[in-house]
Amino acid sequence: MSELERTVTKVIVPSGMLGAGVKREHIAYGLAQGAHAIAVDAGSTDSGPSYLARGVSKMNRESIKQDLLVLLQMANEAGIPVLVGTCGTCGADSSVDWTRDIAIEAARELGIGLRIACLYSEQPAAVLKRKLAQGKIRPLAPLGQATDELFDACDHIVALMGPEPYIDAVQRGANLVLGGRTTDTAVLSAVPLMRGAGVAQTWHASKIAECGGQCTTNLRRGGVLMHVGANHFDMEPLDPGNRCTPESVSAHLLYENSDPFLLVEPGGILDAKEAVYTQVEPRITRVVGSIWRPMPYTMKLEGARGGDYQTIMLIGIEDPEVLANLDEFHDRMHKTLVDRIAATFGDEAGDFEVSLRLYGWNGTSGQPVPADTPPPRDVGVLFVVTARTQDLADRMARSCNPYFFHMPIRFDMELPSYAFPFTPAEIPRGRVYEFMLNHVVETEDGFELVRTDWVDVSSTGTVEHLETPNA
Numbered sequence: 001m002s003e004l005e006r007t008v009t010k011v012i013v014p015s016g017m018l019g020a021g022v023k024r025e026h027i028a029y030g031l032a033q034g035a036h037a038i039a040v041d042a043g044s045t046d047s048g049p050s051y052l053a054r055g056v057s058k059m060n061r062e063s064i065k066q067d068l069l070v071l072l073q074m075a076n077e078a079g080i081p082v083l084v085g086t087c088g089t090c091g092a093d094s095s096v097d098w099t100r101d102i103a104i105e106a107a108r109e110l111g112i113g114l115r116i117a118c119l120y121s122e123q124p125a126a127v128l129k130r131k132l133a134q135g136k137i138r139p140l141a142p143l144g145q146a147t148d149e150l151f152d153a154c155d156h157i158v159a160l161m162g163p164e165p166y167i168d169a170v171q172r173g174a175n176l177v178l179g180g181r182t183t184d185t186a187v188l189s190a191v192p193l194m195r196g197a198g199v200a201q202t203w204h205a206s207k208i209a210e211c212g213g214q215c216t217t218n219l220r221r222g223g224v225l226m227h228v229g230a231n232h233f234d235m236e237p238l239d240p241g242n243r244c245t246p247e248s249v250s251a252h253l254l255y256e257n258s259d260p261f262l263l264v265e266p267g268g269i270l271d272a273k274e275a276v277y278t279q280v281e282p283r284i285t286r287v288v289g290s291i292w293r294p295m296p297y298t299m300k301l302e303g304a305r306g307g308d309y310q311t312i313m314l315i316g317i318e319d320p321e322v323l324a325n326l327d328e329f330h331d332r333m334h335k336t337l338v339d340r341i342a343a344t345f346g347d348e349a350g351d352f353e354v355s356l357r358l359y360g361w362n363g364t365s366g367q368p369v370p371a372d373t374p375p376p377r378d379v380g381v382l383f384v385v386t387a388r389t390q391d392l393a394d395r396m397a398r399s400c401n402p403y404f405f406h407m408p409i410r411f412d413m414e415l416p417s418y419a420f421p422f423t424p425a426e427i428p429r430g431r432v433y434e435f436m437l438n439h440v441v442e443t444e445d446g447f448e449l450v451r452t453d454w455v456d457v458s459s460t461g462t463v464e465h466l467e468t469p470n471a
Helices: 024-032 050-054 061-078 093-110 125-133 148-153 164-171 186-194 199-209 246-254 326-349 390-406
Strands: 009-013 037-043 082-089 114-120 137-139 156-159 176-179 224-228 232-237 262-265 268-271 276-281 284-288 291-294 298-317 353-359 379-387 427-442 451-457 463-466
Touching: 009 024, 009 186, 024 061, 037 061, 037 186, 050 156, 050 298, 050 427, 061 082, 061 093, 082 093, 082 164, 082 186, 093 114, 093 176, 093 451, 114 164, 125 137, 125 148, 125 427, 148 298, 148 427, 164 176, 164 186, 164 451, 186 199, 186 224, 199 224, 199 232, 199 246, 199 262, 199 268, 199 284, 199 291, 246 276, 246 284, 298 390, 326 353, 326 379, 326 390, 379 390, 390 427
Parallel strands: 009 037, 037 082, 082 176, 114 176
Antiparallel strands: 009 224, 114 451, 137 427, 156 298, 224 232, 232 284, 262 268, 268 291, 276 284, 298 379, 298 427, 353 379, 451 463
């Protein structure tokens, strides 16, 4: 083995999210190349605030367990750790515990022992109020300065971890690390940084690999293997039939990043302005030239809450006269429905909102359609009413039912009947959720707002909760 190979850390990134599906042959390939760890993200804010507000997972339990059965068995046989970031989509404490319980069940079925480190980063409002009073919390655009009332309004608040708690957990003997809310890159960065890989090279590789195969030419063919050295990193697909090219690798720095060259992380900024991407083998791209610029340690804060309630109804319309005058139809129906609710409920209505979304026309964007656009063949009209309680939203929808289903384009016409797919027509949708925080908090280091709990699972299935791991 060459000196270069001895100083390289290799991390298997099996997919972009735990539960998305992993293949044994891909993990076997990475292990055969000498992988030192398996690391995978399990969360995101992509699907909106409801998961954080409720502290639940977007992914189903069965999919998480299926992936863990494969990863834990193969990592156990190879003697390497598994690291999971942002457990249960949102990274709330309850989501870490949910994933921990699935992992314990998987270990029992496999008959293997596990030392699990659970990293929690959910924040009590009181802690953040003290930070705010010290001037250590600032907003990210476009939000304004945080307030004590803003913290109190959140159902759950999480701080995005860096790699330090993961490194500490692995060094203290964890073979499964389950993290609360974490930056997508931090969970992948931990083991290379622990083993002395280049800091800039580690963060850059982790950014490229964060979504698994999305940095390859065929994102449906599995994840990637990060090879991270002191002055370079290589990106290699786990599927022998897939490729990483300079274009596919460099393009991923643009993903979910406002700057094509700079990436802000806890404790520093990755500067990739001078990075050079080279096809060193038909399947492998090498990157050199990345720079890490240290800065005071900060952690991003995310907070969410549940608000009012919604009820929806749906119709389909093929009437050619309506289809030829959709903007006029939308405006007239919207006014009719709002007036109907106001007249029916009076003061009880309170603050309410009605929206109509014309799918097949502009239901996705809500933007005006160019005047010369031909009429569609049909449209689906989604009615959404928002009110302070579910009961009130349901009753408002029922009051609008005859108008929504039978309003003509002109009032001198006979009443039409639009197609409706469901009965009862009104469908309670539940609460509306919203993000409340998009701020950063200054911390002493990567550990200040994180706590670690330990769980030992024996090969016979007994579970012991530890304050600290045994030596």
